[in-house]
Amino acid sequence: MPTHGHTAGNSLLQWLLPALVLLAAAVAYLFLARRARHRNPALSWSRWRTISFLTGLCLLGAALLPPVAAFAHKDFRGHMAQHMLIGMYAPLALVLAAPVTLMLRTLPAARGRQLTAVLHYQATRVIAHPAVALVLSTGSLAVLYFTPLYNATMRTPAAHWLLHAHFLLSGCLFAYAIAGPDPAPSRPTVRARLVYLGxxxxTHAVISQLMYGGFWVDIHAPILQVQEGAEIMYYGGDIAELLLAIALVATWRPRPRRADARESPATREVAAPA
Structure with missing residues (x-):
């Protein structure tokens, strides 16, 4: 498998930068959570959501820092472990932390209305639909592993980091579309979301089985590494998707039978309980 061959200085910078970004994200979330508690003591911010966000950052740190990151640069099994952590486990923890709701509670009123308006844009509704999120997260795996794309990303550090960004963003999008507690005006019914999750x-199972059998895959790695990586994808994906299904049930709230007709959808989303 191709390696990046960085110098010691570049390697240090490569690990230091993501660590600083994750630390900054943790500080920002903790600051906003503290502000939310002070603004409305009667409606305190859930500590479980804070723990969930910090857990997601820890999972990202485990994936992006040594020893997993160093192992992933030279072994396909390490890459697949990274994929599971960045694209499935960390996104679920981050999404369950309800960062959009936290911002709506802490931003000034004008900024909060702007953010609510963005959530109701037609483009946002399309991107946040489970079908689109499914294609971007799970469907893109076929393009990655059944074309020369994966080998190309392993040759260039910038492309490799873009791949990480795609895993994270698409994973967050899918978790948000399926089970996110944050406002989502275009989110379909629970039954429909269960279908998309199924x-x-x-799809995950088929791709991992094809990879294990060596059908159509284009991965420059020893056969044993590819097969064991496929097993990590198969079993690790099952566990992550089971957790997502549990989150869907846990975050589901029945719609009230009677709603005030004068209350706008935007107002209802902002006022959603934590």
Whole structure:
């Protein structure tokens, strides 16, 4: 498998930068959570959400820092472990922390209305739909592993980091579309989301089985590494998707039978309980 061959100085910078970004994200979330508690003591911010966000950052740190990151640069099994952490486990923890709701509680009123308006844009509704999120997260795996794209990303550090960004963003998008507690005006019914989750499970399983059998894959790595990486993808994906299904049930709230007709959808989303 191709390696990046960085110098010691570049390697140090490569690990230091993501560590600083994760630390900054943790500080920012803790600051906003503290502000939310002070603004409305009667409606305190859930500590479980704070723990969830910090857990997501720890999972990202485990994936992006040594020893996993160093192992992933030279072994396909390490890459697949990274994929699971960055694209499935960390996104679920980050999404369950409800960062959009936290911002709505802490931003000034004008900024909060702007953010609510963005959530109701037609483009946002399309991107946040589970079908689109499914294609971007799970569907893109076929493009990555059944074309020369994966080998190309391993040759260039910038492309490798872009791949990490894609895993994280698409994973967060899918977790948000399926089970996110944050406002989502275009989110379909629970039954429909379970169907999309089932499609994701089936697609994940098919791709990992094809990879294990060596059908159509274009991965420059020893066969044993590819097979064991496929097993990590198969079993690790099953566990992550089971957790997502549990989160969907846990975050589901029945719609009230009677709603005030004078209350706008935007107002209802901002006022959603933590």
């Amino acid at each position: 499609v994701a499970i089936a």
